[in-house]
Amino acid sequence: MTDYNSPTDRLLDWYHSHKRSLPFRESGDPYLIWVSEIMLQQTRVDQMLPYYRRFVEAFPTVHYLARADQQEVLRLWEGLGYYSRARNLHSAAKVVVSDYGGKLPETADELQKLKGIGPYTSAAIASIAFNQPCPVVDGNVQRVLARYHGLDGDLRKRDTQKHIESAAAEMISRRHPGDFNQAIMELGATICTPKNPSCTLCPLAGECVAFKTARTDEVPYKSPAKKRPHHEIGIGIIRDDYHRLLIAKRPEDAMLGGLWEFPGGKQKVGESIEETVARELREELGVDVLVEQPFMQLKHAYSHFSIRMRAYFCRITSGTPRPVSSTEIKWVRADELGDYPFPKANRKLTEALQNQLLI
Numbered sequence: 060m061t062d063y064n065s066p067t068d069r070l071l072d073w074y075h076s077h078k079r080s081l082p083f084r085e086s087g088d089p090y091l092i093w094v095s096e097i098m099l100q101q102t103r104v105d106q107m108l109p110y111y112r113r114f115v116e117a118f119p120t121v122h123y124l125a126r127a128d129q130q131e132v133l134r135l136w137e138g139l140g141y142y143s144r145a146r147n148l149h150s151a152a153k154v155v156v157s158d159y160g161g162k163l164p165e166t167a168d169e170l171q172k173l174k175g176i177g178p179y180t181s182a183a184i185a186s187i188a189f190n191q192p193c194p195v196v197d198g199n200v201q202r203v204l205a206r207y208h209g210l211d212g213d214l215r216k217r218d219t220q221k222h223i224e225s226a227a228a229e230m231i232s233r234r235h236p237g238d239f240n241q242a243i244m245e246l247g248a249t250i251c252t253p254k255n256p257s258c259t260l261c262p263l264a265g266e267c268v269a270f271k272t273a274r275t276d277e278v279p280y281k282s283p284a285k286k287r288p289h290h291e292i293g294i295g296i297i298r299d300d301y302h303r304l305l306i307a308k309r310p311e312d313a314m315l316g317g318l319w320e321f322p323g324g325k326q327k328v329g330e331s332i333e334e335t336v337a338r339e340l341r342e343e344l345g346v347d348v349l350v351e352q353p354f355m356q357l358k359h360a361y362s363h364f365s366i367r368m369r370a371y372f373c374r375i376t377s378g379t380p381r382p383v384s385s386t387e388i389k390w391v392r393a394d395e396l397g398d399y400p401f402p403k404a405n406r407k408l409t410e411a412l413q414n415q416l417l418i
Protein backbone atom coordinates (compact mmCIF):
# COMPACT_ATOMS: atom_id res chain seq x y z
CA MET A 60 0.00 0.00 0.00
CA THR A 61 1.20 3.51 -0.76
CA ASP A 62 2.54 5.40 2.28
CA TYR A 63 1.35 8.96 1.74
CA ASN A 64 3.59 10.21 4.55
CA SER A 65 6.68 9.50 2.54
CA PRO A 66 7.66 12.14 -0.09
CA THR A 67 9.33 9.35 -2.08
CA ASP A 68 6.10 7.34 -2.31
CA ARG A 69 4.05 10.43 -3.05
CA LEU A 70 6.41 11.22 -5.90
CA LEU A 71 6.09 7.66 -7.23
CA ASP A 72 2.33 7.82 -6.96
CA TRP A 73 2.27 11.13 -8.85
CA TYR A 74 4.55 9.63 -11.51
CA HIS A 75 2.35 6.61 -12.11
CA SER A 76 -0.65 8.78 -12.84
CA HIS A 77 1.11 11.60 -14.74
CA LYS A 78 4.05 10.12 -16.65
CA ARG A 79 4.37 10.81 -20.35
CA SER A 80 4.13 7.72 -22.50
CA LEU A 81 7.57 7.20 -24.02
CA PRO A 82 8.44 4.19 -26.19
CA PHE A 83 11.68 3.30 -24.40
CA ARG A 84 10.07 3.47 -20.97
CA GLU A 85 7.32 1.06 -21.93
CA SER A 86 9.78 -1.44 -23.43
CA GLY A 87 11.78 -2.44 -20.35
CA ASP A 88 14.41 -3.55 -22.91
CA PRO A 89 17.92 -2.69 -21.59
CA TYR A 90 19.24 -2.04 -25.12
CA LEU A 91 16.45 0.43 -25.95
CA ILE A 92 16.88 2.12 -22.56
CA TRP A 93 20.62 2.39 -23.25
CA VAL A 94 20.06 3.96 -26.71
CA SER A 95 17.50 6.39 -25.26
CA GLU A 96 19.79 7.44 -22.41
CA ILE A 97 22.69 8.10 -24.78
CA MET A 98 20.44 10.16 -27.06
CA LEU A 99 19.03 12.08 -24.10
CA GLN A 100 22.50 13.29 -23.08
CA GLN A 101 22.46 17.00 -24.00
CA THR A 102 19.16 16.59 -25.88
CA ARG A 103 15.52 17.15 -24.94
CA VAL A 104 12.99 14.29 -25.20
CA ASP A 105 10.92 15.97 -27.92
CA GLN A 106 14.06 16.59 -30.01
CA MET A 107 15.43 13.07 -29.65
CA LEU A 108 12.23 11.08 -30.23
CA PRO A 109 12.22 11.15 -34.08
CA TYR A 110 15.91 10.17 -34.07
CA TYR A 111 15.26 7.43 -31.54
CA ARG A 112 12.46 5.96 -33.64
CA ARG A 113 14.53 5.96 -36.84
CA PHE A 114 17.55 4.54 -35.03
CA VAL A 115 15.82 1.60 -33.34
CA GLU A 116 13.90 0.82 -36.50
CA ALA A 117 17.25 0.45 -38.31
CA PHE A 118 18.97 -1.26 -35.37
CA PRO A 119 16.27 -3.00 -33.28
CA THR A 120 18.75 -5.02 -31.21
CA VAL A 121 22.33 -4.68 -30.07
CA HIS A 122 23.28 -7.33 -32.65
CA TYR A 123 21.99 -5.17 -35.52
CA LEU A 124 23.88 -2.18 -34.19
CA ALA A 125 27.10 -4.14 -33.69
CA ARG A 126 26.99 -5.36 -37.30
CA ALA A 127 26.21 -1.92 -38.77
CA ASP A 128 28.60 0.20 -40.78
CA GLN A 129 29.77 3.26 -38.82
CA GLN A 130 28.79 5.59 -41.66
CA GLU A 131 25.22 4.29 -41.48
CA VAL A 132 25.16 4.88 -37.73
CA LEU A 133 26.46 8.43 -38.14
CA ARG A 134 24.02 9.13 -40.98
CA LEU A 135 21.09 8.21 -38.71
CA TRP A 136 22.56 10.35 -35.93
CA GLU A 137 23.06 13.33 -38.21
CA GLY A 138 21.44 16.49 -36.82
CA LEU A 139 21.43 15.23 -33.22
CA GLY A 140 24.97 16.52 -32.59
CA TYR A 141 27.64 15.28 -30.16
CA TYR A 142 28.64 12.57 -32.62
CA SER A 143 31.06 10.88 -30.23
CA ARG A 144 27.89 9.52 -28.59
CA ALA A 145 27.06 7.61 -31.78
CA ARG A 146 30.62 6.37 -32.32
CA ASN A 147 30.92 5.22 -28.70
CA LEU A 148 27.49 3.55 -28.72
CA HIS A 149 28.43 1.70 -31.87
CA SER A 150 31.78 0.45 -30.56
CA ALA A 151 30.25 -0.44 -27.17
CA ALA A 152 27.56 -2.48 -28.99
CA LYS A 153 30.35 -4.55 -30.58
CA VAL A 154 31.85 -5.18 -27.12
CA VAL A 155 28.46 -6.12 -25.65
CA VAL A 156 28.07 -8.71 -28.39
CA SER A 157 31.65 -10.03 -28.30
CA ASP A 158 32.33 -9.94 -24.54
CA TYR A 159 28.91 -10.05 -22.86
CA GLY A 160 27.01 -12.43 -25.14
CA GLY A 161 24.76 -9.62 -26.39
CA LYS A 162 23.47 -8.77 -22.90
CA LEU A 163 24.16 -5.42 -21.28
CA PRO A 164 25.88 -5.74 -17.87
CA GLU A 165 23.55 -5.01 -14.94
CA THR A 166 25.65 -2.99 -12.51
CA ALA A 167 26.68 0.65 -12.79
CA ASP A 168 30.38 -0.25 -12.30
CA GLU A 169 30.34 -2.83 -15.08
CA LEU A 170 28.33 -0.55 -17.38
CA GLN A 171 30.96 2.17 -16.98
CA LYS A 172 33.53 -0.10 -18.61
CA LEU A 173 31.67 0.45 -21.90
CA LYS A 174 32.58 3.44 -24.08
CA GLY A 175 30.30 6.44 -23.68
CA ILE A 176 28.73 5.29 -20.41
CA GLY A 177 29.72 7.53 -17.50
CA PRO A 178 28.39 7.77 -13.94
CA TYR A 179 25.11 9.42 -14.92
CA THR A 180 24.19 7.07 -17.78
CA SER A 181 25.29 3.94 -15.91
CA ALA A 182 23.05 4.92 -12.97
CA ALA A 183 20.13 5.58 -15.31
CA ILE A 184 20.49 2.23 -17.13
CA ALA A 185 21.20 0.21 -13.96
CA SER A 186 18.17 1.65 -12.17
CA ILE A 187 15.67 1.75 -15.05
CA ALA A 188 16.60 -1.50 -16.80
CA PHE A 189 17.85 -3.57 -13.81
CA ASN A 190 16.20 -2.00 -10.74
CA GLN A 191 19.52 -1.17 -9.07
CA PRO A 192 19.33 1.55 -6.37
CA CYS A 193 21.56 4.07 -8.19
CA PRO A 194 20.43 7.71 -7.95
CA VAL A 195 20.48 9.72 -11.17
CA VAL A 196 21.21 13.43 -10.97
CA ASP A 197 20.66 15.53 -14.08
CA GLY A 198 19.76 19.24 -14.38
CA ASN A 199 16.10 18.55 -13.63
CA VAL A 200 16.91 16.55 -10.50
CA GLN A 201 19.36 19.22 -9.33
CA ARG A 202 16.66 21.87 -9.59
CA VAL A 203 14.00 19.80 -7.78
CA LEU A 204 16.30 18.80 -4.91
CA ALA A 205 17.92 22.23 -4.53
CA ARG A 206 14.45 23.74 -4.17
CA TYR A 207 13.10 20.92 -2.01
CA HIS A 208 15.95 21.34 0.48
CA GLY A 209 16.30 25.10 -0.05
CA LEU A 210 19.97 24.83 -1.06
CA ASP A 211 21.54 28.21 -1.88
CA GLY A 212 24.89 27.00 -3.26
CA ASP A 213 26.07 27.60 -6.81
CA LEU A 214 25.11 24.65 -9.02
CA ARG A 215 28.43 24.98 -10.86
CA LYS A 216 30.34 24.26 -7.61
CA ARG A 217 31.30 20.66 -6.84
CA ASP A 218 30.26 21.07 -3.16
CA THR A 219 26.70 21.93 -4.13
CA GLN A 220 26.58 19.06 -6.62
CA LYS A 221 27.78 16.61 -3.95
CA HIS A 222 25.17 17.87 -1.52
CA ILE A 223 22.45 17.23 -4.11
CA GLU A 224 23.85 13.78 -4.96
CA SER A 225 23.66 12.83 -1.26
CA ALA A 226 20.09 14.12 -1.08
CA ALA A 227 19.16 11.99 -4.12
CA ALA A 228 20.82 8.89 -2.60
CA GLU A 229 18.86 9.44 0.60
CA MET A 230 15.52 9.92 -1.13
CA ILE A 231 15.67 7.15 -3.76
CA SER A 232 13.12 4.35 -3.45
CA ARG A 233 14.81 1.02 -2.64
CA ARG A 234 11.89 -0.90 -4.10
CA HIS A 235 11.41 1.10 -7.30
CA PRO A 236 14.67 2.96 -7.99
CA GLY A 237 14.15 3.15 -11.76
CA ASP A 238 10.67 4.61 -11.41
CA PHE A 239 11.91 6.99 -8.73
CA ASN A 240 14.68 8.33 -10.97
CA GLN A 241 12.29 8.79 -13.85
CA ALA A 242 9.70 10.37 -11.53
CA ILE A 243 12.02 13.04 -10.19
CA MET A 244 13.37 13.82 -13.68
CA GLU A 245 9.79 14.02 -14.96
CA LEU A 246 8.80 16.31 -12.09
CA GLY A 247 11.67 18.63 -12.98
CA ALA A 248 10.76 18.58 -16.67
CA THR A 249 7.02 19.20 -16.29
CA ILE A 250 6.20 20.70 -12.84
CA CYS A 251 9.35 22.04 -11.19
CA THR A 252 10.30 23.99 -14.30
CA PRO A 253 13.10 26.60 -14.27
CA LYS A 254 10.57 29.46 -14.42
CA ASN A 255 7.15 29.55 -12.76
CA PRO A 256 7.07 26.02 -11.29
CA SER A 257 3.57 24.61 -10.78
CA CYS A 258 4.01 24.12 -7.04
CA THR A 259 0.31 23.70 -6.34
CA LEU A 260 0.35 20.52 -8.46
CA CYS A 261 3.55 19.18 -6.92
CA PRO A 262 3.58 16.08 -4.70
CA LEU A 263 6.56 17.50 -2.77
CA ALA A 264 5.02 20.89 -1.99
CA GLY A 265 4.27 19.97 1.65
CA GLU A 266 7.96 19.85 2.60
CA CYS A 267 9.55 21.98 -0.15
CA VAL A 268 11.64 24.71 1.48
CA ALA A 269 11.81 26.97 -1.60
CA PHE A 270 8.03 26.82 -2.01
CA LYS A 271 7.29 27.41 1.66
CA THR A 272 9.68 30.38 1.80
CA ALA A 273 8.57 31.78 -1.60
CA ARG A 274 12.09 31.48 -3.03
CA THR A 275 11.48 29.31 -6.08
CA ASP A 276 12.73 32.12 -8.33
CA GLU A 277 16.03 32.34 -6.39
CA VAL A 278 16.79 28.63 -5.96
CA PRO A 279 18.74 27.03 -7.50
CA TYR A 280 21.49 29.57 -8.15
CA LYS A 281 23.82 29.05 -11.10
CA SER A 282 26.65 31.50 -11.74
CA PRO A 283 26.78 32.88 -15.31
CA ALA A 284 28.52 30.69 -17.88
CA LYS A 285 31.77 31.89 -19.42
CA LYS A 286 31.37 33.59 -22.79
CA ARG A 287 31.76 31.15 -25.67
CA PRO A 288 34.73 31.80 -27.95
CA HIS A 289 34.01 32.61 -31.59
CA HIS A 290 35.96 31.36 -34.62
CA GLU A 291 35.97 32.51 -38.23
CA ILE A 292 36.22 29.50 -40.53
CA GLY A 293 37.32 29.47 -44.17
CA ILE A 294 36.07 26.60 -46.36
CA GLY A 295 37.14 25.54 -49.86
CA ILE A 296 34.79 23.97 -52.40
CA ILE A 297 36.78 22.28 -55.14
CA ARG A 298 35.20 20.82 -58.28
CA ASP A 299 36.88 18.52 -60.80
CA ASP A 300 36.36 18.36 -64.57
CA TYR A 301 33.36 16.04 -64.04
CA HIS A 302 31.67 18.60 -61.72
CA ARG A 303 32.29 16.39 -58.71
CA LEU A 304 33.00 18.00 -55.34
CA LEU A 305 35.89 17.16 -53.02
CA ILE A 306 34.91 16.12 -49.49
CA ALA A 307 37.10 14.90 -46.63
CA LYS A 308 36.40 12.58 -43.70
CA ARG A 309 37.35 13.87 -40.26
CA PRO A 310 39.70 11.75 -38.10
CA GLU A 311 37.95 9.41 -35.64
CA ASP A 312 39.47 11.03 -32.55
CA ALA A 313 38.62 14.63 -33.56
CA MET A 314 35.46 16.53 -32.72
CA LEU A 315 32.76 15.40 -35.21
CA GLY A 316 35.03 12.44 -35.96
CA GLY A 317 33.98 10.12 -38.79
CA LEU A 318 31.77 12.78 -40.40
CA TRP A 319 32.46 14.35 -43.78
CA GLU A 320 33.11 18.00 -44.50
CA PHE A 321 34.45 20.43 -47.04
CA PRO A 322 38.10 21.09 -46.25
CA GLY A 323 38.94 24.29 -44.37
CA GLY A 324 39.64 25.61 -40.89
CA LYS A 325 40.12 28.48 -38.47
CA GLN A 326 41.31 31.89 -39.55
CA LYS A 327 44.60 32.93 -37.91
CA VAL A 328 45.36 36.42 -36.63
CA GLY A 329 46.51 38.71 -39.46
CA GLU A 330 45.20 36.42 -42.21
CA SER A 331 42.50 37.35 -44.71
CA ILE A 332 39.79 34.68 -44.98
CA GLU A 333 40.95 33.86 -48.53
CA GLU A 334 44.48 33.28 -47.16
CA THR A 335 42.96 30.99 -44.52
CA VAL A 336 41.23 28.90 -47.19
CA ALA A 337 44.43 28.61 -49.28
CA ARG A 338 46.56 27.69 -46.24
CA GLU A 339 44.05 25.16 -44.90
CA LEU A 340 43.76 23.42 -48.27
CA ARG A 341 47.55 23.29 -48.57
CA GLU A 342 47.81 21.78 -45.06
CA GLU A 343 44.86 19.41 -45.38
CA LEU A 344 45.17 18.26 -48.98
CA GLY A 345 48.70 19.13 -50.07
CA VAL A 346 47.51 21.37 -52.94
CA ASP A 347 47.85 25.02 -53.92
CA VAL A 348 44.59 26.65 -54.89
CA LEU A 349 43.28 29.86 -56.34
CA VAL A 350 40.48 31.08 -54.10
CA GLU A 351 37.85 32.22 -56.58
CA GLN A 352 34.34 33.52 -55.86
CA PRO A 353 32.59 33.34 -52.48
CA PHE A 354 29.71 30.84 -52.32
CA MET A 355 27.97 31.44 -49.00
CA GLN A 356 28.46 32.21 -45.34
CA LEU A 357 26.60 30.96 -42.31
CA LYS A 358 26.75 31.07 -38.53
CA HIS A 359 26.51 28.11 -36.21
CA ALA A 360 26.67 27.70 -32.43
CA TYR A 361 28.20 24.60 -30.84
CA SER A 362 27.98 23.97 -27.08
CA HIS A 363 31.39 25.51 -26.33
CA PHE A 364 32.00 27.93 -29.19
CA SER A 365 30.37 29.63 -32.14
CA ILE A 366 31.56 29.90 -35.74
CA ARG A 367 31.02 31.93 -38.86
CA MET A 368 31.78 29.76 -41.85
CA ARG A 369 32.66 31.36 -45.18
CA ALA A 370 32.85 29.04 -48.18
CA TYR A 371 34.65 29.81 -51.45
CA PHE A 372 34.86 28.00 -54.78
CA CYS A 373 38.53 27.17 -55.35
CA ARG A 374 40.61 25.91 -58.27
CA ILE A 375 43.67 23.70 -57.84
CA THR A 376 46.77 25.33 -59.37
CA SER A 377 49.30 22.67 -58.35
CA GLY A 378 49.40 19.27 -56.68
CA THR A 379 47.02 16.33 -56.41
CA PRO A 380 44.73 16.25 -53.39
CA ARG A 381 45.49 13.60 -50.77
CA PRO A 382 44.19 13.11 -47.21
CA VAL A 383 46.99 14.75 -45.20
CA SER A 384 45.01 15.58 -42.05
CA SER A 385 41.79 13.70 -42.80
CA THR A 386 41.34 9.94 -42.97
CA GLU A 387 39.91 9.85 -46.49
CA ILE A 388 38.92 12.15 -49.34
CA LYS A 389 36.33 11.55 -52.06
CA TRP A 390 35.07 13.19 -55.24
CA VAL A 391 31.26 13.04 -55.18
CA ARG A 392 28.46 14.36 -57.34
CA ALA A 393 26.19 17.01 -55.80
CA ASP A 394 23.28 14.55 -55.81
CA GLU A 395 25.35 12.07 -53.77
CA LEU A 396 26.08 14.47 -50.90
CA GLY A 397 23.02 13.24 -48.98
CA ASP A 398 24.56 9.75 -48.76
CA TYR A 399 27.34 10.95 -46.46
CA PRO A 400 27.00 12.07 -42.81
CA PHE A 401 27.91 15.77 -42.45
CA PRO A 402 27.88 18.02 -39.36
CA LYS A 403 24.94 20.45 -39.26
CA ALA A 404 26.77 23.55 -40.55
CA ASN A 405 28.31 21.59 -43.45
CA ARG A 406 24.91 20.06 -44.22
CA LYS A 407 23.51 23.55 -44.83
CA LEU A 408 26.36 24.01 -47.27
CA THR A 409 25.61 20.71 -49.08
CA GLU A 410 21.94 21.66 -49.39
CA ALA A 411 22.81 25.09 -50.80
CA LEU A 412 25.24 23.45 -53.25
CA GLN A 413 22.61 20.95 -54.36
CA ASN A 414 20.13 23.79 -54.90
CA GLN A 415 22.63 25.69 -57.00
CA LEU A 416 24.32 22.86 -58.90
CA LEU A 417 21.38 20.52 -59.55
CA ILE A 418 19.00 22.98 -61.23
Ligand code: SF4
Nearest residue numbers: 251258261264267270
Ligand atom coordinates in the same frame (compact mmCIF):
# COMPACT_ATOMS: atom_id res chain seq x y z
S1 SF4 B 1 6.97 22.58 -4.56
FE1 SF4 B 1 7.50 23.77 -6.34
S2 SF4 B 1 9.64 24.30 -6.09
FE2 SF4 B 1 9.19 22.65 -4.66
S3 SF4 B 1 9.78 20.79 -5.74
FE3 SF4 B 1 7.60 21.13 -6.10
S4 SF4 B 1 7.47 22.31 -8.01
FE4 SF4 B 1 9.59 22.41 -7.27
